[in-house]
Amino acid sequence: MKARIEVFYKAGVLDPEAKAVGRALGALGFDAVTEIRQGKVIELSLAVESEEEARHQAEAMCEKLLANPVMERYRIDLIPD
């Protein structure tokens, strides 16, 4: 079973890295970019018996390590083998 976790800043939180990428794209002449958001995606292979167990573990991983609950939100998609 695979868990695919996406972590993005919450709306309203300043994203300096995305701003820097936006400026760099503008400097390269890509002026069609009106908005940019950047996040991380983590793909985990899990040795678990059920989707329920996979979701439970993935949520606990997000809460404890993979996402900062104050500034970030996360989304979990499960991909059966």
Added chain:
Amino acid sequence: MKARIEVFYKAGVLDPEAKAVGRALGALGFDAVTEIRQGKVIELSLAVESEEEARHQAEAMCEKLLANPVMERYRIDLIPD
């Protein structure tokens, strides 16, 4: 039009960040994790006239800035408004 770009290391390229996350998850007792991959996801809003133009620009952005062609591969998904 939105372009959603995912950038991952190519197979075989060492991913120290993913390794560190894997170790940290293990230390927190998450021992069901058998494999971990980490990448970035960039969502761009583009003021363009066609999907073709959006794909062309997104590919050029990847080749010039967003992905390291030696070590990384990227995937582009277009999301019409």
